[in-house]
Amino acid sequence: MEQLNIWFTNLLADNTIFNAQTLEYYAEGLATTVQLVFLSLVIGLVMAVPLAIARGSRRKWIKMPIFFYTYIFRGTPLLIQLYIIYYGVVFIDGIQDTWLWLILEEPFYPALIAFTLNTAAYTTEIFHGAIKATSKGEIEAARAYGMSRGLMMRRIILPSAFRRALPAYGNEVIFMLHASAIASVVTIMDLTGAARLVYARYYAPFDAFLFVAMLYLCLTFAILYLFRYLEKRMLAHLRPQS
Amino acid sequence: MRHSRLLLTAALSASLASAVFSGSVMARDDDPIRLAVDVPYEPFEYKTADGTLTGFEVDLGNAVCDYLEVECTWVEQPWDGMIPGLMARKYDAIMSSMAITEERAQQVLFSEPYYTTPSAWITAKDRDIDIQDKESLKGLTVGVQRATIQDRYVTDLYGDVLEIRRYGSADDVIADMQTGRLDLTFMDYPIAEASIDIDTEGSEFKRISDFIKEPKKYFGQGVGVAFRKRDKALAEKFNEALAELKANGTYEEIMNKYFTYDVKL
Numbered sequence: 001m002e003q004l005n006i007w008f009t010n011l012l013a014d015n016t017i018f019n020a021q022t023l024e025y026y027a028e029g030l031a032t033t034v035q036l037v038f039l040s041l042v043i044g045l046v047m048a049v050p051l052a053i054a055r056g057s058r059r060k061w062i063k064m065p066i067f068f069y070t071y072i073f074r075g076t077p078l079l080i081q082l083y084i085i086y087y088g089v090v091f092i093d094g095i096q097d098t099w100l101w102l103i104l105e106e107p108f109y110p111a112l113i114a115f116t117l118n119t120a121a122y123t124t125e126i127f128h129g130a131i132k133a134t135s136k137g138e139i140e141a142a143r144a145y146g147m148s149r150g151l152m153m154r155r156i157i158l159p160s161a162f163r164r165a166l167p168a169y170g171n172e173v174i175f176m177l178h179a180s181a182i183a184s185v186v187t188i189m190d191l192t193g194a195a196r197l198v199y200a201r202y203y204a205p206f207d208a209f210l211f212v213a214m215l216y217l218c219l220t221f222a223i224l225y226l227f228r229y230l231e232k233r234m235l236a237h238l239r240p241q242s
Numbered sequence: 243m244r245h246s247r248l249l250l251t252a253a254l255s256a257s258l259a260s261a262v263f264s265g266s267v268m269a270r271d272d273d274p275i276r277l278a279v280d281v282p283y284e285p286f287e288y289k290t291a292d293g294t295l296t297g298f299e300v301d302l303g304n305a306v307c308d309y310l311e312v313e314c315t316w317v318e319q320p321w322d323g324m325i326p327g328l329m330a331r332k333y334d335a336i337m338s339s340m341a342i343t344e345e346r347a348q349q350v351l352f353s354e355p356y357y358t359t360p361s362a363w364i365t366a367k368d369r370d371i372d373i374q375d376k377e378s379l380k381g382l383t384v385g386v387q388r389a390t391i392q393d394r395y396v397t398d399l400y401g402d403v404l405e406i407r408r409y410g411s412a413d414d415v416i417a418d419m420q421t422g423r424l425d426l427t428f429m430d431y432p433i434a435e436a437s438i439d440i441d442t443e444g445s446e447f448k449r450i451s452d453f454i455k456e457p458k459k460y461f462g463q464g465v466g467v468a469f470r471k472r473d474k475a476l477a478e479k480f481n482e483a484l485a486e487l488k489a490n491g492t493y494e495e496i497m498n499k500y501f502t503y504d505v506k507l
Contacts, residue, residue: 187409199389200388200393
């Protein structure tokens with residue numbers, strides 16, 4: 001223990017990079033990243049549920065636009081989507097005079113919009129697949145009970161679909177966290193933005209980026225454990241009984 | 243093949259002989275001073291349509307030689323071989339926008355700096371911003387290119403009042419100046435001027451500060467003439483000539499021919 005203490009003191013002794021100022025950059029960056037990712041995931045999730053249900057509709061005019069939307073957003077890089085929403089949209093004539101400008105002026109909201117639309121597209125497809133995979137037996141049983149389509153969706157299909165979608169959705173959350181690293185290209189000071197600032201100040205790429213990589217790792221582990229816990233609880237019926 | 247080898251041997255022995263008989267490896271006084279440039283690098287050195295070498299540094303170099311009353315010739319040399327060429331005596335000085343750095347100063351001898359590109363604060367034409375009054379800047383947003391000297395300068399000196407947005411490229415800063423997301427930008431002036439019209443008829447942007455080139459801590463030492471370390475006398479002559487040209491107005495005359503901004507150091 002004492003040795004560890006000495007080792008740690010020596011390690012920090014001639015360190016000029018991690019001072020109060022840069023740690024504050026990292027702390028603010030962490031807050032921004034968590035905010036951005038959390039908000040886009042929550043809004044994206046809320047959007048994805050009705051979209052996933054509608055995506056499975058038999059009516060073409062409902063089904064096709066949603067397929068088109070998910071196809072576009074899953075088929076193009078998130079960075080390009082961010083560029084279009086941040087730099088592209090503002091060159092529409094007269095947009096500066098509308099209420100939209102209040103949202104688009106700050107870099108945070110265009111990034112939030114891009115991230116939300118992107119994760120909503122992926123989540124829609126994940127849920128759509130899970131809904132489609134509901135076993136015929138469950139649906140037939142619900143019909144035999146005389147359930148309406150709405151009731152059947154609410155009580156039978158969605159609960160089991162959500163459970164089935166959980167592992168894939170957990171992946172999407174982690175992907176989203178990592179994808180958020182591009183927010184700094186539109187000047188947002190997220191974790192990566194903080195690391196780039198420290199790098200530029202001290203010309204120490206290893207220290208600046210390894211430290212931020214560690215922070216991302218910690219966040220990823222937190223998400224991983226949350227989903228592992230959820231899977232354990234909600235997919236308990238799928239585990240072999242002892 | 244054989245013929246050319248013979249020629250080479252002859253040339254080698256001739257040059258050896260001349261080196262031995264002249265008694266010194268130093269250039270003689272009546273030899274022309276050979277100045278190296280890497281062309282094209284507008285407006286510092288480039289060629290006109292008829293092939294004449296011209297530009298700010300070429301004119302300034304010729305003015306120095308006129309003042310020293312020596313003959314000068316210009317040698318073209320690609321940038322990557324610039325310092326090795328100086329060491330190999332292919333020319334006697336480099337006058338090709340070489341920024342003074344510590345690494346280079348270990349190999350070559352620099353003259354006093356003779357120019358640097360300035361930075362400036364720029365805002366929209368209809369904005370009324372006083373950059374001197376720091377209190378009035380509170381809450382304004384400034385755009386800079388990430389990790390540039392301008393970024394450092396603004397972060398250190400204005401970080402407490404301005405909201406700083408850092409961009410990957412100068413183009414992105416310009417784009418957000420045009421959309422109105424940014425109130426201000428602090429930029430390398432030649433880059434800004436190349437991208438947007440500033441202070442011209444009908445332009446949307448104006449410069450609201452002097453051309454800023456100090457402190458050296460941020461903006462560097464500037465550009466100097468590079469010599470071989472042992473050629474101290476030649477460097478001294480150049481320093482004397484440059485100082486005189488700066489004092490008697492010749493420098494300004496040449497500068498105004500090529501720039502709309504102030505590069506004098």
